[in-house]
Amino acid sequence: MPPEPAATARTLAAAAPEDELILRAARGDAPAFEALMRRHNQLVFRTARSILRSDAEAEEAVQDAWLSAWRGLDRFRAESRFSTWMVRIVRNEALGRLRRAAAEVVPLEAAMISSDRDTRAALTEAPDRTPEAELARTQARRLMEARIDRLPEVYRTVFMLRAVEEMSVEEVAAALDIPEATVRSRFFRARSILRESQAQEMDMALAGAFAFDGARCDRIVANVLARGRAEGLDSSG
Numbered sequence: 001m002p003p004e005p006a007a008t009a010r011t012l013a014a015a016a017p018e019d020e021l022i023l024r025a026a027r028g029d030a031p032a033f034e035a036l037m038r039r040h041n042q043l044v045f046r047t048a049r050s051i052l053r054s055d056a057e058a059e060e061a062v063q064d065a066w067l068s069a070w071r072g073l074d075r076f077r078a079e080s081r082f083s084t085w086m087v088r089i090v091r092n093e094a095l096g097r098l099r100r101a102a103a104e105v106v107p108l109e110a111a112m113i114s115s116d117r118d119t120r121a122a123l124t125e126a127p128d129r130t131p132e133a134e135l136a137r138t139q140a141r142r143l144m145e146a147r148i149d150r151l152p153e154v155y156r157t158v159f160m161l162r163a164v165e166e167m168s169v170e171e172v173a174a175a176l177d178i179p180e181a182t183v184r185s186r187f188f189r190a191r192s193i194l195r196e197s198q199a200q201e202m203d204m205a206l207a208g209a210f211a212f213d214g215a216r217c218d219r220i221v222a223n224v225l226a227r228g229r230a231e232g233l234d235s236s237g
Helices: 005-014 018-026 030-052 055-071 082-103 108-112 117-124 131-149 153-164 169-176 180-207 214-231
Strands: none
Touching: 018 030, 030 055, 030 082, 030 214, 055 082, 055 214, 131 153, 131 180, 153 169, 153 180, 169 180
């Protein structure tokens, strides 16, 4: 069974040079614009997410940014990279959303006398006592416990007594029957190992931070293409 024309067009667009895709998309070629979106969606989403700190808000900002880009593709000049141009567009979109949200904030005095218990509770509840904060602390504690468990025993016991139990150097030395200098050196080495372990885990985690999975990419692309068709930006169909 031969592939559908739309699928063929998407495959050809995905392999095309970026300059060609930009020219084609500016003429209303939806598969070319889809290829551009899929190439840069993760960068654009992560930019919006870094400003808005909300996946849902970032998705909406990304969609509006792509539509703005599609409308203005004929004004794009290759003086800068397309990715740089898109970062500027989505950054402006995200910052605009922040400004609009700030303008809609209820004044503090009005909020405090509000009859809405949820509003008052949100303002008076200690930020570090929220369920989200408690969960984050629990996860962080478990990660730290796992790292401590991986320490060599000679370092682990010293670290446990010194850092967790907060015993003095003198007390640890007396309890383990080792010189105070040994307590200090083992404790220093234990902290160094833990820092190195944390840095390695952070480096690995950063690569997948604010993951841009296939479903989210597909959803953004589909929504932008549908809105573009509604505006008459797509002349390829």
